Amino acid sequence: MSYLMRTEIGEQPEVLRRIADEEWRAIQSVAQQIRDQGIHAVFLAARGTSDNAAAYFKYLFEIQNGLPCGLAAPSVVTLYRAQLNLHGALVVGISQSGQAPDVVEYLAHARANGALTLSLTNDPESPLASASHFTLLLRAGAERSVAATKTYTGTLACIYLLSEALRGQHDAPQRLHHAAALIEQALQSEPRVQEIADRYRYMRECVALARGINQATAQETALKLIETCYVMCKAYSVADFMHGPFALIEPGFPCLLFAPDGATFATALESASKLRAGGAETVTFASNEEILRLARMPVPMPAGVPEMLSPIVYAVAGQLFAYHLALARDLNPDQPRGLQKVTRTL
Amino acid sequence: MSYLMRTEIGEQPEVLRRIADEEWRAIQSVAQQIRDQGIHAVFLAARGTSDNAAAYFKYLFEIQNGLPCGLAAPSVVTLYRAQLNLHGALVVGISQSGQAPDVVEYLAHARANGALTLSLTNDPESPLASASHFTLLLRAGAERSVAATKTYTGTLACIYLLSEALRGQHDAPQRLHHAAALIEQALQSEPRVQEIADRYRYMRECVALARGINQATAQETALKLIETCYVMCKAYSVADFMHGPFALIEPGFPCLLFAPDGATFATALESASKLRAGGAETVTFASNEEILRLARMPVPMPAGVPEMLSPIVYAVAGQLFAYHLALARDLNPDQPRGLQKVTRTL
Numbered sequence: 001m002s003y004l005m006r007t008e009i010g011e012q013p014e015v016l017r018r019i020a021d022e023e024w025r026a027i028q029s030v031a032q033q034i035r036d037q038g039i040h041a042v043f044l045a046a047r048g049t050s051d052n053a054a055a056y057f058k059y060l061f062e063i064q065n066g067l068p069c070g071l072a073a074p075s076v077v078t079l080y081r082a083q084l085n086l087h088g089a090l091v092v093g094i095s096q097s098g099q100a101p102d103v104v105e106y107l108a109h110a111r112a113n114g115a116l117t118l119s120l121t122n123d124p125e126s127p128l129a130s131a132s133h134f135t136l137l138l139r140a141g142a143e144r145s146v147a148a149t150k151t152y153t154g155t156l157a158c159i160y161l162l163s164e165a166l167r168g169q170h171d172a173p174q175r176l177h178h179a180a181a182l183i184e185q186a187l188q189s190e191p192r193v194q195e196i197a198d199r200y201r202y203m204r205e206c207v208a209l210a211r212g213i214n215q216a217t218a219q220e221t222a223l224k225l226i227e228t229c230y231v232m233c234k235a236y237s238v239a240d241f242m243h244g245p246f247a248l249i250e251p252g253f254p255c256l257l258f259a260p261d262g263a264t265f266a267t268a269l270e271s272a273s274k275l276r277a278g279g280a281e282t283v284t285f286a287s288n289e290e291i292l293r294l295a296r297m298p299v300p301m302p303a304g305v306p307e308m309l310s311p312i313v314y315a316v317a318g319q320l321f322a323y324h325l326a327l328a329r330d331l332n333p334d335q336p337r338g339l340q341k342v343t344r345t346l
Numbered sequence: 347m348s349y350l351m352r353t354e355i356g357e358q359p360e361v362l363r364r365i366a367d368e369e370w371r372a373i374q375s376v377a378q379q380i381r382d383q384g385i386h387a388v389f390l391a392a393r394g395t396s397d398n399a400a401a402y403f404k405y406l407f408e409i410q411n412g413l414p415c416g417l418a419a420p421s422v423v424t425l426y427r428a429q430l431n432l433h434g435a436l437v438v439g440i441s442q443s444g445q446a447p448d449v450v451e452y453l454a455h456a457r458a459n460g461a462l463t464l465s466l467t468n469d470p471e472s473p474l475a476s477a478s479h480f481t482l483l484l485r486a487g488a489e490r491s492v493a494a495t496k497t498y499t500g501t502l503a504c505i506y507l508l509s510e511a512l513r514g515q516h517d518a519p520q521r522l523h524h525a526a527a528l529i530e531q532a533l534q535s536e537p538r539v540q541e542i543a544d545r546y547r548y549m550r551e552c553v554a555l556a557r558g559i560n561q562a563t564a565q566e567t568a569l570k571l572i573e574t575c576y577v578m579c580k581a582y583s584v585a586d587f588m589h590g591p592f593a594l595i596e597p598g599f600p601c602l603l604f605a606p607d608g609a610t611f612a613t614a615l616e617s618a619s620k621l622r623a624g625g626a627e628t629v630t631f632a633s634n635e636e637i638l639r640l641a642r643m644p645v646p647m648p649a650g651v652p653e654m655l656s657p658i659v660y661a662v663a664g665q666l667f668a669y670h671l672a673l674a675r676d677l678n679p680d681q682p683r684g685l686q687k688v689t690r691t692l
Contacts (some may be wrong), residue, residue, distance in 0.1 A: 062422040070416015075558045076408040079609045109397040205578040210423045247682040263425045336593040
C-alpha cells in the first residue's frame with residue numbers, strides 16, 4: 001500500500017492514544033473553564049470534514065451534558081456583518097489546518113462579542129489557535145492526504161474527552177485507549193470491504209444513512225466518497241430520509257447504513273426493513289446479526305463498541321470503503337481532482 | 347394544468363397576503379414575549395421541508411436580530427432521553443401538519459425544561475400547537491400535494507414577519523405584500539423554466555448551490571427534485587462545496603445556482619466563474635446580468651428583490667423547475683413513489 005490515505009487511516013489508533021496520553025490535562029482545564037463560566041449553549045464553526053466532527057460534538061454534548069449546541073453559519077458574520085450576542089456561549093472553531101479564514105473570523109467575532117472561544121486544530125501556531133481563548137491539539141502529525149482521516153477521528157477523540165471531562169469522568173483516557181483497540185479490530189474488516197468494493201465500480205450515486213450520533217459518520221463517509229470516488233453521495237438521518245428522499249428508492253438503489261448498537265438501533269432496524277422491502281441495495285455496517293441479515297452486503301463490525309465512541313470506530317469502516325472504492329475505480333485517492341489540502345473561503 | 351402541485355404553487359401570493367393581513371397581530375405579540383423573556387438563543391426542531399424553513403429562520407434572526415440560532419436534533423430527546431437545559435432559549439417547532447411525533451415530543455421536552463416554545467403549523471388543532479406556548483398559523487389552506495410548496499413559503503413569511511416584529515419594523519406586512527407581487531413576477535419565468543426542463547430529462551444527479559440565507563432555497567429545491575423527479579440532488583453552501591465536493595465537477599456536471607443580489611453575491615459570482623472553468627453545466631437563477639452570462643442556462647429573476655425576502659421569491663423558481671422537470675420525465679409530481687403527506691418518525 002503506497003497511498004498516503006491508507007497510511008494515515010492506519011495511524012489512527014496511535015493518534016487516539018497520543019491524545020489520551022498527552023492532551024487530557026489541557027482538556028480537563030478547558031472543561032473547568034466551561035463549568036466556571038456557566039456556559040448555556042455551544043455554537044460550532046467548521047467546514048467540510050470538520051463540520052462533520054461538529055455534528056458529533058452537538059450530539060455528544062447534548063446527550064451527555066444537556067448543553068444545547070448548534071452549528072454556526074460563518075457567513076452571517078463574514079458576509080452579512082451581523083453582531084451576534086454570544087455572552088454565556090461557548091464557540092468552538094474546528095479546522096485541522098487552522099487556516100480556514102471564515103472560521104477564524106467567526107471565532108474572533110465571537111470572542112469580541114462575549115463568547116468563550118475554543119479551537120480544535122492540528123497546528124498550535126495557526127491563525128485559528130491565535131484567535132481563540134483555548135486550543136486543543138489533534139496531535140495527528142502532518143496529514144498529507146487531501147482526504148482527511150486521522151485528523152477527523154483525532155478531532156472526535158478530543159471532543160469525546162472534553163465531554164467526559166465536563167461530566168467528571170476521570171477514566172475517559174482509558175476508554176479512548178479502548179477505542180483505539182476497537183479501531184484496530186475495525187481495520188480487520190478491510191478484506192471484506194475490499195472484496196465488495198468492485199461491485200460498486202460503476203455506482204454513480206448513493207445515500208449514507210444513520211441516526212443520532214452516527215449522523216456524523218454518514219456525513220463523513222459521504223464526503224469521503226465524493227472526494228475520492230466522485231460518487232454523488234448524500235447523507236441523511238434515517239428520520240429525515242423517510243420525509244421525502246425515500247422516493248429515491250427503487251430496486252438496486254445503493255444505501256450505506258451505519259447501524260451500531262444503542263439507543264438508535266431500533267429505528268435503524270426498522271429502516272433496514274423498509275429499504276429491503278423497497279428493493280434497495282444495502283451495504284450495512286453493524287455488529288447486530290439481525291440487521292446484517294437484512295443487508296445485501298453486510299460488513300460485520302466489532303461487538304461491544306460503546307455507543308458514544310461508535311462514530312470513531314465506524315468512521316474508519318467508511319474510510320476503508322471510500323479508499324477501496326477509489327482503487328476499484330482506478331482513481332488515486334490522494335489526488336482528488338480540483339482540490340487542495342487547505343481550502344480558503346470567506 | 348391539472349396537478350395539485352402547480353395549483354398550490356400558484357396560490358402562494360395569496361397565502362403571503364393572508365399572513366400579512368391576518369397573522370401580524372399574533373406575530374407582534376410573540377415578538378413581545380421573546381423580548382420580555384430575554385431570550386438568548388433559539389433552537390429549531392423540524393423535518394424535511396420544514397427543516398429548510400428552519401435554516402431561513404437561523405440566518406434571518408442571526409443577521410437581523412443578533413440572536414444565535416441552531417437546528418435541534420430531536421433524537422437527542424426522543425431516543426437518547428437527554429435532559430437539555432433550555433432556560434432562556436426559544437424553541438421553535440415547525441410542521442405544516444403539526445403531526446410530526448418527534449418534533450412534538452421535542453417541544454414538550456423543551457417546554458418542561460425551561461424554554462419558551464413556539465410552533466409554526468398549518469393546523470391550529472394539531473398536537474404541535476397544543477404542545478407549545480404560542481402558535482403561528484401558516485393560513486395556507488389545505489395542502490394536498492405531497493410535495494410541500496405553499497406551506498414552505500408560508501412558513502418563511504411567518505418567520506420574516508416575526509423577525510421584523512422583533513426589531514420593531516412596523517411596515518413589515520406591506521413588505522410581505524411586495525414579496526407576494528415579486529412571486530407573481532417570478533411565476534412569469536415559467537415559460538423559460540418549462541423550455542429548459544427537457545434538457546434535463548435524463549439527468550441523474552446534480553447539486554444545488556447558494557450562499558448564506560439562500561442556503562434554504564438550495565436545500566428546498568434539492569428536496570423538491572428528489573421527491574418529484576427522483577434526481578439525486580444535494581444542496582451545498584458554495585463555501586462548503588469548495589471544501590471537497592468540488593471534486594465532483596467534470597464537464598457537463600449539472601449545478602443549479604441561486605444567486606440573488608446582496609451580501610453573498612460576490613462569492614456566488616466567484617463560484618460561477620470556477621464552475622464555468624471546470625466545464626460544469628450551470629442553471630443560474632439570478633437577476634444580475636454578469637452572472638447570467640456565465641451560465642449555460644440562465645433563468646432571469648425579477649430585479650430589486652430585497653435580500654432577506656429573496657428566499658421566498660427564489661424558492662418559487664425552484665418549485666417550477668422541479669415541477670416541469672417531473673412533467674418532462676413523465677412523472678406525476680403529486681404522487682411521489684413511497685411517500686405519504688404526513689411522515690411520522692420518532
